Amino acid sequence: MSPNLIWDLFKVYEIINEISTFVEIKNKEYIMSVLVYTESEQGKFKKVALEVASYAKAVANQLGTTVTAVTINTSDSSALGNYGVDKVLNVTNPALDAFNANAYADVIKQAAEKEGAKVVIVSSSADSKYLAPLLAVGLHAGFASNVIEAPSSTSPFTVKRTAFTNKAFNITTINTDVKLVAVSNNSFGLVENTGSASAEDFAPAIPDFAVNVQSVDKASDKVSIADAEIVVSAGRGLKGPENWGMIEELADVLGAATACSKPVSDLGWRPHSEHVGQTGKPVASNLYIAIGISGAIQHLAGINASKVKVVINTDPEAPFFKAADYGVVGDAFEVVPALIEKLKAFKAQQ
Amino acid sequence: MKILVCISHVPDTTSKINFTEGDTKFDTNGVQFVINPNDEFGLTRAMWFKEKQGATVTVVNVGGPETEPTLRKALAIGADEAIRVNTEATDGFAVAKQLTKVIQDGGYDLVIAGRESIDYNGGMVPGMIAGLTNANFVNNCISLEIEGTNATATREIDGGKETVTTALPLVIGGQKGLVEESDLRIPNMRGIMMARKKPLQVVEPVTTESETTSVSFEKPAPKGAVTLVAPDNLDELVSLLHNEAKVI
Numbered sequence: 001m002s003p004n005l006i007w008d009l010f011k012v013y014e015i016i017n018e019i020s021t022f023v024e025i026k027n028k029e030y031i032m033s034v035l036v037y038t039e040s041e042q043g044k045f046k047k048v049a050l051e052v053a054s055y056a057k058a059v060a061n062q063l064g065t066t067v068t069a070v071t072i073n074t075s076d077s078s079a080l081g082n083y084g085v086d087k088v089l090n091v092t093n094p095a096l097d098a099f100n101a102n103a104y105a106d107v108i109k110q111a112a113e114k115e116g117a118k119v120v121i122v123s124s125s126a127d128s129k130y131l132a133p134l135l136a137v138g139l140h141a142g143f144a145s146n147v148i149e150a151p152s153s154t155s156p157f158t159v160k161r162t163a164f165t166n167k168a169f170n171i172t173t174i175n176t177d178v179k180l181v182a183v184s185n186n187s188f189g190l191v192e193n194t195g196s197a198s199a200e201d202f203a204p205a206i207p208d209f210a211v212n213v214q215s216v217d218k219a220s221d222k223v224s225i226a227d228a229e230i231v232v233s234a235g236r237g238l239k240g241p242e243n244w245g246m247i248e249e250l251a252d253v254l255g256a257a258t259a260c261s262k263p264v265s266d267l268g269w270r271p272h273s274e275h276v277g278q279t280g281k282p283v284a285s286n287l288y289i290a291i292g293i294s295g296a297i298q299h300l301a302g303i304n305a306s307k308v309k310v311v312i313n314t315d316p317e318a319p320f321f322k323a324a325d326y327g328v329v330g331d332a333f334e335v336v337p338a339l340i341e342k343l344k345a346f347k348a349q350q
Numbered sequence: 351m352k353i354l355v356c357i358s359h360v361p362d363t364t365s366k367i368n369f370t371e372g373d374t375k376f377d378t379n380g381v382q383f384v385i386n387p388n389d390e391f392g393l394t395r396a397m398w399f400k401e402k403q404g405a406t407v408t409v410v411n412v413g414g415p416e417t418e419p420t421l422r423k424a425l426a427i428g429a430d431e432a433i434r435v436n437t438e439a440t441d442g443f444a445v446a447k448q449l450t451k452v453i454q455d456g457g458y459d460l461v462i463a464g465r466e467s468i469d470y471n472g473g474m475v476p477g478m479i480a481g482l483t484n485a486n487f488v489n490n491c492i493s494l495e496i497e498g499t500n501a502t503a504t505r506e507i508d509g510g511k512e513t514v515t516t517a518l519p520l521v522i523g524g525q526k527g528l529v530e531e532s533d534l535r536i537p538n539m540r541g542i543m544m545a546r547k548k549p550l551q552v553v554e555p556v557t558t559e560s561e562t563t564s565v566s567f568e569k570p571a572p573k574g575a576v577t578l579v580a581p582d583n584l585d586e587l588v589s590l591l592h593n594e595a596k597v598i
Contacts, residue, residue: 101477101487102487125508126489126505126506126507126508127508129490130477130487130490130505131477132474132477133442133473133474133475133477133478133480133481134477134478134480134487136443136474136477136478136561137477137481137482138481141561142441143442143443143474143561143562144562145472145473145474146471146473160568163469163567164361164367164469164471165468165471166570167367167569168367168369168567168569168570169567169568169569169570170470170564170566170567171565171568172562172563172564172565173563174561174562175559175560176561210516211486211487211488211514211515211516212515212516213512213513213514214502214515215512215513216510216512216513217510217512217513218507218509218510218511218512219509219510223509224509225509226508226509227508227509229597230597230598254598262531266530266532272527273510273511275526278363278387278468279363279387279388279468279526281506286597287591287595287597287598297363297364298364301363307597308591308597310587321576322573323573324576325574325577326577326578326587326590327576327577327579328578328579328580328581328584328587329578329581330581331581334581335581335584338584339587342584342585342587342588343588346588346598
C-alpha cells in the first residue's frame, strides 16, 4: 500500500468521524423535550397540573418530541402518564414545602436546562403567575400568558391568548430559542392518553428565598374560584349580606365556589377575595351562575371566559341577559330556593 | 424611601374594543385612556407612604407622547415627578427592560406596578423587572407595610391569602386591596394646577428586542340569544344544564 493511499484512507476515516459527530449533535437537538411544571398541593396534583400536562403533550406531538414534567414534593406522580407525560423529575425537599416564587422558578429553570427543553409550560394558578416572569428572565425565554389553544404553528411559534380582559384574543409569536407558555385555566381541558411515565429523582440547588411566608389564611373546606368548575355569584340584587345563606347553599349543592360583584365587595357585604371582574379575580369555570347581578361591562369581561352562563334577575333589561346562555327573569328570593330544591332532587337521582 | 410607580396607559374599563389596520392595531378612536386600575391602587398606596413616611414618588410610563395626559393625572393625584420612556411598548419583556434602566438610574427602593394591565393582560412586567434588577418580588399584593428596609406584605393566593416578610429593594405586583376603592383619589383643581409645573422627564429608550410579537387580534364570535326559562319551570333549567350544556 502506498503512503498516499494510507493518507487518503485516513482522510476518509476523519470525514466519517465528523459526519457521525454531526449526526449525534443533530439527534441531541431532536430529543430535546417539552418541560411542564405540574403543581401539587399537599402532595396531590392540582387539576391545572393535569391540564398543562395535556397541553404539553399536544405541543410535544407537534414538535415530534417527548414531555418531561417536574414536580415539587408530590407524593405520587404516576397519574401524569395518563395525560401524556413520558418522564417525571421528582423534586423532594422539605425546604420547598411552602411555595416560594424565587426558589420554585429556579428549580423549574434547572429542570428545563437539564432536559434541554425548548418549550416550557406552566398553568395560570396564582403561584404559577407569580413564578412565570421570574422563570422567563432566568431562561431568557419569550413568555406568552393566558394562552387558550395549542400553538397554531411551531415555526414561528404562534399562540392564541386572551387580551383586553377577555374582550378579545391576541395572536402572538414567541421569537426566542426557549419559549415559555402559561396556559389559561380551564381552556384546554384534560386530554387522556394511554401511557406511563418513567420517574427519576431530581435534586436541584435551592437558592435564597428572599420572601418568607409568615402565615397562610386559606379556607381548606371551600372550593377556590380558580379551581372551581362551577361558580355561584351574587350582586346587589340580594339587598344585604344577611341574604347570602341561600347563595352558599346553592354553591354547596353544586360543589361550587361563591363569588360576588364589585359593588358587593366595595360595600363590605362579602370579602374582596370573592370579587370577580376586571379588577377582581378572573373566572373561567364551566358554569357561572349570576344572581342579582346586572352585568356591567367590567363584570362581564372578568367572567366571560366561563363556558356556560346562567343569569337570574328581576330586570329583563339587565345587560347580563345579552351575555348569558340561560336566563330566568324572576325574583332571586323565590327562584334560588326553588332551584336548590330542584337540584337536590336531581342530585339524589344521579 | 424612593418609590417608583409604573403606570400603564390603558383604555377606560367601559371602552368598546375594536381593531384597525387588518386587526393588527387597537382602535383608539373615541377611546378614553386612564391609569391602569391595578396601577392606581398602587399609586394611592404610594401616596400614603409619601404622606406618612416621607417617601418620594416618581411615576413612569413606557410609551409615546399620547400617554402624557395619563402621567399628568398621576402627578395631579400627588406623585412628585414623572418619567416617560419615549418608545412604543411592544411586549412585556421590552417594557421590563426599559423600566429596568429607569430603576437602575434612579436607585429606587420600592417599585410598585399593577399585577397586570387591563389591555394586554400579560401579567409579566412586575416579575420581570424584579428578575432583571435582582430585587425581591411579591405578586398579587393586597397589603403592604414598610418599616425601615423591612417589608410585610399580603398576597392573594388561590382560595385565600398569605402574609410574607421580605426586604427592600422590592417590586410589588399590586391590585385592589393595597388600598380600598373608596381611597382612590380624584385629582382636584389644585392638584391639576400643580401637576402642570411638576417635572415630566422624557428619556430615550435603551436598545432592546421584543421576545414576542403581536401578530393580530380577534374578537370573540357574537353570542347567540339567551334561552329564557320561566321561574316556575326550573326543572327545565336543570334539564338544560344537564342534557344540553352538560355542565351539571
